[in-house]
Amino acid sequence: MKYWLSYVALCVTIIVVAALSAGPRAQQLDYGTLEQVFHEPVTTSATGQPQRASEAPVNMTIITQDDIRRTGATTIPDVLQYVAGVDVRRYGIADEEVGIRGYNAAYNPRLLVLVNGRQVYSDDYGRVFWPTVPVQLAEIRQIEVIEGPNSALYGFNAVSGVINIITFDPLHDRINTATLQGGTQHYWGGSAVATGQIEDRAGLRISVGGYQTQDYAPANLSAVDALNRRNPLVGAFNVDGRLQIAPGVQAYIDGSMSDSRFAEMTFEGSFETNTTRANSIRAGLSADTGIGLLSFSAYRNGQELSIDSSAVAGLPSWVNESVYIVQASDLLKLGADHVVRIGLEYRNNAETSPGFIGGTIGYQVYAGSLMWNWQITPSVALTNAVRVDELQLRYSGNLAAGSGFTVGNYNSTNFAVPSFNSGLVVAVTPQDTVRLMIARGVQLPSLFDFGVQIPFGAVGPVVIAGNPDVHPSTVDNIELDYDRALPAIDSGLRFAVFAQRNRDLISQPFAVPPVLGPTGLPLLLTSNVGSSNAMGAQIGIKGHADSGFRWNVSYAYVATTDNTVLNRGGLITSAINYANSTPRSVGIAGIGYTRDRWELDLMGRWQSSYQDFRASVSNPFLLEPVEVRNYVSLNARAAYRLTDNFTVHVSAQQFNASQLLQTAGPLVERRVLFGITAGF
Amino acid sequence: MTALGKGLPIGGAILTPRLVDAAALGSTDFGLAIIAANANGEAVAQSVDARHALCVTADRTAVQRGLCTVAINSAGRVDIFLNNRVAQRAGITFATAFRMMVHEQ
Numbered sequence: 001m002k003y004w005l006s007y008v009a010l011c012v013t014i015i016v017v018a019a020l021s022a023g024p025r026a027q028q029l030d031y032g033t034l035e036q037v038f039h040e041p042v043t044t045s046a047t048g049q050p051q052r053a054s055e056a057p058v059n060m061t062i063i064t065q066d067d068i069r070r071t072g073a074t075t076i077p078d079v080l081q082y083v084a085g086v087d088v089r090r091y092g093i094a095d096e097e098v099g100i101r102g103y104n105a106a107y108n109p110r111l112l113v114l115v116n117g118r119q120v121y122s123d124d125y126g127r128v129f130w131p132t133v134p135v136q137l138a139e140i141r142q143i144e145v146i147e148g149p150n151s152a153l154y155g156f157n158a159v160s161g162v163i164n165i166i167t168f169d170p171l172h173d174r175i176n177t178a179t180l181q182g183g184t185q186h187y188w189g190g191s192a193v194a195t196g197q198i199e200d201r202a203g204l205r206i207s208v209g210g211y212q213t214q215d216y217a218p219a220n221l222s223a224v225d226a227l228n229r230r231n232p233l234v235g236a237f238n239v240d241g242r243l244q245i246a247p248g249v250q251a252y253i254d255g256s257m258s259d260s261r262f263a264e265m266t267f268e269g270s271f272e273t274n275t276t277r278a279n280s281i282r283a284g285l286s287a288d289t290g291i292g293l294l295s296f297s298a299y300r301n302g303q304e305l306s307i308d309s310s311a312v313a314g315l316p317s318w319v320n321e322s323v324y325i326v327q328a329s330d331l332l333k334l335g336a337d338h339v340v341r342i343g344l345e346y347r348n349n350a351e352t353s354p355g356f357i358g359g360t361i362g363y364q365v366y367a368g369s370l371m372w373n374w375q376i377t378p379s380v381a382l383t384n385a386v387r388v389d390e391l392q393l394r395y396s397g398n399l400a401a402g403s404g405f406t407v408g409n410y411n412s413t414n415f416a417v418p419s420f421n422s423g424l425v426v427a428v429t430p431q432d433t434v435r436l437m438i439a440r441g442v443q444l445p446s447l448f449d450f451g452v453q454i455p456f457g458a459v460g461p462v463v464i465a466g467n468p469d470v471h472p473s474t475v476d477n478i479e480l481d482y483d484r485a486l487p488a489i490d491s492g493l494r495f496a497v498f499a500q501r502n503r504d505l506i507s508q509p510f511a512v513p514p515v516l517g518p519t520g521l522p523l524l525l526t527s528n529v530g531s532s533n534a535m536g537a538q539i540g541i542k543g544h545a546d547s548g549f550r551w552n553v554s555y556a557y558v559a560t561t562d563n564t565v566l567n568r569g570g571l572i573t574s575a576i577n578y579a580n581s582t583p584r585s586v587g588i589a590g591i592g593y594t595r596d597r598w599e600l601d602l603m604g605r606w607q608s609s610y611q612d613f614r615a616s617v618s619n620p621f622l623l624e625p626v627e628v629r630n631y632v633s634l635n636a637r638a639a640y641r642l643t644d645n646f647t648v649h650v651s652a653q654q655f656n657a658s659q660l661l662q663t664a665g666p667l668v669e670r671r672v673l674f675g676i677t678a679g680f
Numbered sequence: 681m682t683a684l685g686k687g688l689p690i691g692g693a694i695l696t697p698r699l700v701d702a703a704a705l706g707s708t709d710f711g712l713a714i715i716a717a718n719a720n721g722e723a724v725a726q727s728v729d730a731r732h733a734l735c736v737t738a739d740r741t742a743v744q745r746g747l748c749t750v751a752i753n754s755a756g757r758v759d760i761f762l763n764n765r766v767a768q769r770a771g772i773t774f775a776t777a778f779r780m781m782v783h784e785q
Contacts, residue, residue, distance in 0.1 A: 037758065050777045050780050052781060288776050288777070293777065332776070333776060333779050378783055430756060
C-alpha cells in the first residue's frame with residue numbers, strides 16, 4: 001500500500017508538472033514540483049535546458065536550502081566553502097573572495113555569479129561584492145556551483161565557474177520566515193521573508209535583511225591598513241513577483257536595493273573601505289508555444305561606489321556604474337531526441353569616475369548562442385554549445401597624458417570572441433555516469449583594465465593607464481567525471497580530473513613592469529602577461545540515512561604553473577603568481593544528525609599552505625608575500641525546534657582556534673552566534 | 681486506496697482516486713488512469729482515449745506498444761517514458777520543459 005501511495009502521488013505530480021512547467025531561464029521552472037517527481041534537484045544552469053542535476057553535462061554541485069541552513073553560515077561564501085574545488089578567502093567578516101579551482105585573488109574577476117540568471121558581479125573589475133547580493137539565505141532554494149568554464153551559455157567571465165543562486169518561486173513556494181541573530185564581534189543581524197499568493201495566478205515575495213558587526217581585529221596589519229578599515233554594515237531589500245497570464249505564459253518582475261559598507265582587500269594588497277549602493281530592476285516574459293519555449297528578459301543593474309582610502313586621498317573617490325542587459329531565447333525540442341536553444345543577448349554598460357577613469361568608459365556587446373543536445377541513446381547524450389560575443393568599446397573624458405592612446409583608439413576598438421562547451425554524458429548503468437567535457441571560456445578585460453586613467457604624479461611618478469588593445473583571456477578546459485550512486489548506503493560518489501590552460505592572462509596596470517611611454521614618462525599599462533596551466537582532481541562522497549545521520553567527505557587537489565613576465569628580478573609587483581597562491585589540497589568533511597526536535601551538524605575544512613600578498617609598507621607599488629600555513633577550521637551548529645513555528649540555534653565558526661591566519665588580511669577569529677527563527 | 685481519505689494534495693491539485701476494474705473503465709468517468717502492469721490492453725487504451733485522459737503505468741512495454749501514454753519507473757532512479765503518438769491520440773499536450781526531462785518516443 002505504501003508503494004502504491006507514493007506511486008499515485010508521483011503520477012499526480014507529473015500532471016501538475018506537465019501543466020505548470022514553463023521556461024528555462026529565471027524562475028519559470030517549477031523547481032519544487034520537478035524535484036518531487038525526479039527525487040533529485042533540477043537545473044537550467046548547465047545548458048539553459050531544464051535537466052536533472054545528474055544529467056547535466058557539467059561538473060555541478062547543488063547546495064540545497066537544507067544544506068545552507070545546516071552550515072549556520074551568515075554569508076553565501078561561508079556556505080560555498082564546503083564545496084570541493086571552491087576556494088574562499090576571508091579578508092574580513094564581510095570581505096570574502098570566492099574562486100573555483102585555484103586562481104583566487106582579491107577582486108577575483110574569473111567567477112560569474114548570478115541570482116536567478118541575473119548577473120550580480122560588478123563590471124568595474126569583474127568582481128563580486130558579496131555583501132551587496134540582495135538575497136537572504138532563507139529565500140534561496142538552491143545554489144548551483146558549476147566548476148569549469150561555461151561561457152557558451154553565459155558569455156564573458158564564466159571562466160573559472162558559475163554560481164547561480166536560485167531563490168524560491170513566489171508563484172509556487174510559500175516562504176514566510178524571520179530570523180534574528182546576535183553573537184561575538186558585537187554581531188547583530190536579521191532577515192525576514194514574506195510571500196503572498198493569489199491562487200496559482202500571482203505571487204509576490206519580499207525579503208529584507210542586514211547585519212552590523214565589528215570586523216576582525218587588524219593587529220597584524222600595517223597602521224595604514226588598520227586606519228582604512230571600517231566595520232561592516234550591510235542591508236538589502238528584494239521584491240520578486242510572478243504572474244501566470246495564461247497556461248504556459250508567465251510574466252515576472254523583480255527589483256532590489258542594497259547598501260553596504262565594508263573593508264575590502266584590493267588587488268594592490270592594501271585595504272580600503274567601500275560604501276556601495278546597488279540596485280536592480282528586471283522584467284521578463286516566457287511562453288510555451290508551438291515553436292518552443294520563448295523567453296525574454298530585460299534588466300538594469302546600478303551601483304554607486306565610494307572609496308575611503310588614504311591611498312587615493314588625492315583623487316575623487318566615487319565610481320558610478322550601470323549595465324543594461326536584454327536577453328531573448330527559444331528553447332525547442334525537435335523530435336524525440338534533440339533539444340535546441342537559440343539565444344540572443346545585448347549588453348550595454350558604463351562606468352563613470354573622474355578620479356580613476358577620467359570620464360566614462362563602457363562597451364556594447366552583441367551575442368548570439370546556439371545549444372544542441374542530442375539524446376543519442378536513452379543512456380548517451382551529447383551537448384554542444386557555441387557563442388560569439390562582439391564587443392564595441394567606447395570612452396569619453398580626459399585620458400591620462402602619456403599613455404599613448406587617444407579617444408579615437410578607444411572608440412574604434414571592437415572584437416568578436418567565440419566560446420564553446422561540449423559534453424558527453426554516458427549513463428553506463430543506472431548507478432554509474434561518466435561525463436567528458438571540453439570547453440573554452442573567455443575572460444573579458446574589466447572596465448578598469450580598459451579604462452583606468454591616473455595622471456603622472458597623482459599617486460606616484462608614473463602614468464597609470466588602461467589599454468584598449470588588451471586581449472580577452474581564454475581558458476581551455478578538459479575534464480572527465482565519474483558519478484557512482486551507492487544506494488546501499490544512500491550515498492553518491494563523485495570523482496573528477498581536469499586540466500586547463502589559461503592564455504593571455506590580464507594584469508591590471510599597477511602590477512606590470514613599467515615601460516617608457518611615448519612622451520618619455522614612465523608608464524604602467526594594463527597588459528596581457530602570459531599563460532598559466534592547472535590540473536587537478538576531486539573526489540567526494542555525500543549521503544544520509546533514515547536514522548537521521550548525514551555525512552560528506554571530499555578532497556580536491558589542484559597544481560598550477562605560470563609562465564608570465566611578472567615578478568621578475570626579485571621584485572614582487574603582482575598577485576598573479578598562481579603557482580604559489582593556490583592551496584594545492586583541500587579536504588572537507590561533515591557529519592550531521594536530525595532527530596525529533598534536534599538538528600546537529602559538525603563541519604571541518606582543511607587546506608594546505610599557500611602564498612598570499614600584501615602591499616609593501618615602504619613602496620605601495622610592491623607586494624610582500626605572506627605565507628599562509630595549512631590550517632583546519634571547524635564549525636558546528638545546533639538547532640532545537642521549540643514549537644512548529646519557532647526554532648532556536650547556535651553556531652560556532654572556527655571553534656577550534658581563537659585566531660587563524662587564513663589570508664594576508666587580519667587574523668580570522670572564532671565566532672559564536674545565537675539566533676531564533678520563526679516560520680509560518 | 682481508502683488511505684487517501686478525502687484526496688491526495690500535490691502541488692495545486694487534489695487527487696481523489698477510485699479502484700476500478702479494467703472491464704468497467706468504459707462506463708467510468710475519470711481524468712487520469714493509473715493502470716496496473718497486467719491490466720494494459722486495447723480496451724483500456726480505447727477507454728482512456730475516449731475520455732482524453734492521461735494513462736500512466738509502471739509497464740514500459742505498454743507505452744512502447746502504444747497502449748498507454750506515460751510509464752514511470754520509480755524503483756531506484758525515477759525514469760519517465762512518454763509516447764507522443766498516444767498523447768496526441770488522446771488530445772493531451774505536455775509542457776515543453778517536462779518533455780525535455782523524459783524519454784520520448
